[in-house]
Amino acid sequence: MNARLIPFAVFALLVVLFGVGIVWNEHHDARYVPSPLIGKAAPAFDLPRLETPSQHLRKADLLGKPYLINVFASWCFACGDEHPVLMAYAHRFGVPLIGYDYKDAPGDATAWLSQHGNPYAMVITDKQGQTAIDFGVYGAPETFLVDRQGVIRYKHIGPLTPEVIARELQPAIAKLNEVSR
Amino acid sequence: MIPELGQLALILALLLSALQCALPIFGAWRNAKPLMATARSLVVGQFVFVALAFGILTYAFMVQDFSVAYVAQNSNLELPWWYRFSAVWGAHEGSLLLWVLILDVWTLAVAAFGGKLPEKFYARVLGVLGFIAFGFLLFSLATSNPFTRLIPAPMDGVDLNPVLQDPGLIMHPPVLYMGYVGFSVAFAFAIAALLGGELQSSWVRWSRPWTNVAWGFLSAGIVAGSWWAYSELGWGGWWFWDPVENASFMPWLVGTALIHAQAVTDKRGGLRAWTLLLAIFAFSLSLLGTFLVRSGVLTSVHSFAADPKRGVFILGFLAVVVGGSLLLYAGRARYVAGGKPFALASRETLILIGNLMLSVSAATVLLGTLYPLLGEALNIGRISVGPPYFGFLFMLLMTPLVLAMPFAPLSRWGKADAVIWRRALQRIVMLALIAGIIAFALSVHRWMGLLGVTASTYVIAGTAFYAIKRWKEAPRGRRYPLEMLGMLFGHFGVGVFIAGAILTRTLSIEQDVALSPGQVVHVGNYDFRFDGVGERHGPNWLAQQGTVEVSKNGALVTVLHPQKRTYPRGQVQTEASIHPGVFGDLYVSLGDPLGPSTGAAGSSGAWAVRVYDKPFVRWIWAGGLLMMLGGFCAAADKRFRLRRSEEAQAHDPAGIPVSVIQPVQQQA
Numbered sequence: 001m002n003a004r005l006i007p008f009a010v011f012a013l014l015v016v017l018f019g020v021g022i023v024w025n026e027h028h029d030a031r032y033v034p035s036p037l038i039g040k041a042a043p044a045f046d047l048p049r050l051e052t053p054s055q056h057l058r059k060a061d062l063l064g065k066p067y068l069i070n071v072f073a074s075w076c077f078a079c080g081d082e083h084p085v086l087m088a089y090a091h092r093f094g095v096p097l098i099g100y101d102y103k104d105a106p107g108d109a110t111a112w113l114s115q116h117g118n119p120y121a122m123v124i125t126d127k128q129g130q131t132a133i134d135f136g137v138y139g140a141p142e143t144f145l146v147d148r149q150g151v152i153r154y155k156h157i158g159p160l161t162p163e164v165i166a167r168e169l170q171p172a173i174a175k176l177n178e179v180s181r
Numbered sequence: 182m183i184p185e186l187g188q189l190a191l192i193l194a195l196l197l198s199a200l201q202c203a204l205p206i207f208g209a210w211r212n213a214k215p216l217m218a219t220a221r222s223l224v225v226g227q228f229v230f231v232a233l234a235f236g237i238l239t240y241a242f243m244v245q246d247f248s249v250a251y252v253a254q255n256s257n258l259e260l261p262w263w264y265r266f267s268a269v270w271g272a273h274e275g276s277l278l279l280w281v282l283i284l285d286v287w288t289l290a291v292a293a294f295g296g297k298l299p300e301k302f303y304a305r306v307l308g309v310l311g312f313i314a315f316g317f318l319l320f321s322l323a324t325s326n327p328f329t330r331l332i333p334a335p336m337d338g339v340d341l342n343p344v345l346q347d348p349g350l351i352m353h354p355p356v357l358y359m360g361y362v363g364f365s366v367a368f369a370f371a372i373a374a375l376l377g378g379e380l381q382s383s384w385v386r387w388s389r390p391w392t393n394v395a396w397g398f399l400s401a402g403i404v405a406g407s408w409w410a411y412s413e414l415g416w417g418g419w420w421f422w423d424p425v426e427n428a429s430f431m432p433w434l435v436g437t438a439l440i441h442a443q444a445v446t447d448k449r450g451g452l453r454a455w456t457l458l459l460a461i462f463a464f465s466l467s468l469l470g471t472f473l474v475r476s477g478v479l480t481s482v483h484s485f486a487a488d489p490k491r492g493v494f495i496l497g498f499l500a501v502v503v504g505g506s507l508l509l510y511a512g513r514a515r516y517v518a519g520g521k522p523f524a525l526a527s528r529e530t531l532i533l534i535g536n537l538m539l540s541v542s543a544a545t546v547l548l549g550t551l552y553p554l555l556g557e558a559l560n561i562g563r564i565s566v567g568p569p570y571f572g573f574l575f576m577l578l579m580t581p582l583v584l585a586m587p588f589a590p591l592s593r594w595g596k597a598d599a600v601i602w603r604r605a606l607q608r609i610v611m612l613a614l615i616a617g618i619i620a621f622a623l624s625v626h627r628w629m630g631l632l633g634v635t636a637s638t639y640v641i642a643g644t645a646f647y648a649i650k651r652w653k654e655a656p657r658g659r660r661y662p663l664e665m666l667g668m669l670f671g672h673f674g675v676g677v678f679i680a681g682a683i684l685t686r687t688l689s690i691e692q693d694v695a696l697s698p699g700q701v702v703h704v705g706n707y708d709f710r711f712d713g714v715g716e717r718h719g720p721n722w723l724a725q726q727g728t729v730e731v732s733k734n735g736a737l738v739t740v741l742h743p744q745k746r747t748y749p750r751g752q753v754q755t756e757a758s759i760h761p762g763v764f765g766d767l768y769v770s771l772g773d774p775l776g777p778s779t780g781a782a783g784s785s786g787a788w789a790v791r792v793y794d795k796p797f798v799r800w801i802w803a804g805g806l807l808m809m810l811g812g813f814c815a816a817a818d819k820r821f822r823l824r825r826s827e828e829a830q831a832h833d834p835a836g837i838p839v840s841v842i843q844p845v846q847q848q849a
């Protein structure tokens with residue numbers, strides 16, 4: 001083969017790679033990081049509530065009913081995009097939505113929620129982000145679905161959108177209810 | 182109505198760019214003078230319409246026309262006018278328009294200053310540039326129209342991302358684009374040469390000043406971006422090996438190789454095929470960078486809206502432009518003859534070493550940037566590599582380059598000269614070692630810091646050695662032609678940069694501390710006293726502003742005011758406060774309020790504060806600016822002024838008769 005074709009050949013390979021990348025991205029969320037926690041018990045947590053920091057919420061308190069945990073922070077841009085969606089959908093999930101305020105100043109979070117509305121049944125705070133490490137939180141926003149046995153059934157990284165809710169989250173919630181029936 | 186005019190202007194520009202590509206190239210092929218002669222007016226026409234579209238978009242921002250979706254997305258009523266101006270290129274659609282505008286500025290400059298180029302060559306160059314403009318205008322109109330309406334218009338717009346509301350970001354994109362779009366000119370020259378089969382080295386001489394100017398702008402643009410990241414992101418870092426940074430750095434690396442390879446081709450006729458290839462690569466990497474950033478194939482902290490349709494379009498365009506050029510190269514490059522043979526210790530060899538290292542570095546950066554993609558394609562999951570990978574490999578690859586650098590100017594073209602080598606080596610190495618010992622005595626105790634001092638002294642002393650030698654040997658008045666002066670600035674810049682980069686890395690002291698008002702923290706040789714936090718109003722933000730008094734041995738050095746700004750949509754942005762200095766910056770940024778009394782009444786409480794002492798950090802950017810100066814300086818050399826083409830070929834100021842630099846050529 002003509003050696004001068006080598007640059008072209010290398011470039012052609014690159015183009016194929018990019019093509020694969022584009023196709024892959026269309027079928028996957030680019031930020032999807034497979035969570036080893038799905039199907040495993042959610043980590044035990046014991047965190048202060050935002051409104052009443054003296055009161056703590058423990059994982060044990062929630063056993064027996066499924067719930068959603070939504071990791072958010074007042075400093076996070078994407079959370080601002082997600083927020084209206086949560087406001088619209090929170091009461092339609094059929095399971096309580098728990099806000100997980102991640103590495104945030106409590107004052108900021110309270111101000112943020114009073115300004116934009118509070119979609120959460122309750123909000124717990126993790127100022128240092130220690131428990132978030134156990135949850136494998138990759139960045140806010142993230143959403144976890146935990147079943148009545150305390151096992152993580154579904155996880156979404158990035159803002160929830162109506163499409164994601166319709167395509168993934170609601171089926172996952174429906175499946176929980178089927179199993180329990 | 183006015184935005185529709187903008188849209189119309191873009192469509193007209195698209196049509197003109199199609200003609201600007203087709204007519205001159207066809208004319209050059211058929212030797213039809215009237216067709217070739219259209220190039221100049223088409224360039225002007227296309228520029229006028231693109232400028233009009235850009236002006237209209239700017240106007241829409243100035244009058245806050247929120248019925249234009251792009252304006253509604255990136256501006257709001259409270260945004261000060263100067264950020265409304267820079268918001269024009271604050272997101273994808275507008276920055277694409279800026280891209281085309283800058284391409285047209287370059288094209289216009291070529292059309293204006295290239296009038297003395299051979300007619301066919303001139304026509305082809307403008308035609309190739311027209312094709313690139315065509316692709317980007319089509320891209321803009323088909324997938325990223327900045328004039329799309331939003332009806333009904335919202336009462337207020339969203340906002341320009343607060344991260345972008347910084348003076349650095351007004352300058353950074355235009356300067357950066359001047360750089361990597363500027364490589365389109367060298368590219369167009371190379372393609373025009375390949376198309377015309379005009380593979381003498383004359384095209385290289387003509388393209389050299391353009392390449393140097395583009396490279397200078399690119400250096401400045403990267404510096405501006407780095408400075409922005411440093412002052413705005415609040416982490417005190419200046420380079421993150423982020424895909425978007427890499428996208429601008431790869432063309433810079435190849436561009437650096439290109440300006441050196443062009444010098445060899447210009448003066449000795451050697452490396453011709455390689456120069457052609459580099460000219461293609463430099464611009465291809467600019468396009469590739471655009472693709473990586475715009476398609477969302479890679480995710481990055483510079484989160485531009487990703488749209489698969491855009492990705493497919495740019496990939497297609499990339500395939501046509503780069504694939505086409507490389508095929509053309511494969512077909513035509515065999516007519517390229519080699520230059521004169523050269524000895525092992527000659528200047529050619531050293532430049533070749535530099536070229537090799539720069540190209541391999543660019544490939545390494547590309548590979549690192551593409552790892553996540555490779556992982557997907559090979560189905561082993563998303564993997565990504567971080568600064569340790571890049572930093573280590575980059576240092577490794579740059580070592581031979583740095584070692585070779587002072588010797589390239591000292592060596593002779595073609596021949597080895599052992600005497601100069603030995604003399605230079607003794608002095609340079611001795612100076613470098615002395616500097617290392619002094620640094621050690623001044624308490625730089627980490628091997629990396631010592632390495633930085635020695636390497637930097639080595640480069641600076643080596644360059645100075647050459648400057649002195651030249652001063653002594655060359656006749657007065659001809660000591661430093663601008664081209665050489667450019668080289669000196671550029672090489673000094675590298676030395677200064679090395680010192681900055683490595684010393685900042687090894688000597689920086691960074692502390693995250695919780696401070697209550699009145700509390701003092703000792704960092705480096707300085708005492709930082711935190712005097713609490715107050716409120717401050719800006720044009721469109723409300724800030725919690727801290728006051729930090731910095732003193733050294735009891736004497737007040739400066740008072741810093743780091744801020745935490747809250748913008749209208751609730752986004753919070755940290756503004757570091759920096760006390761700049763030649764030998765180091767003091768840098769304070771405000772974290773979160775701590776302790777029980779937080780929130781609005783936080784003024785009395787403790788805050789998390791980041792305090793940095795960053796020695797020599799400014800040298801990084803000073804080095805970059807010196808390189809920029811070098812690029813501009815070299816481009817201004819009168820050797821590159823165009824004369825009538827025959828004249829230009831008949832005489833070579835380097836003193837080598839043309840018959841020698843252009844040996845047997847049509848052997849293939």
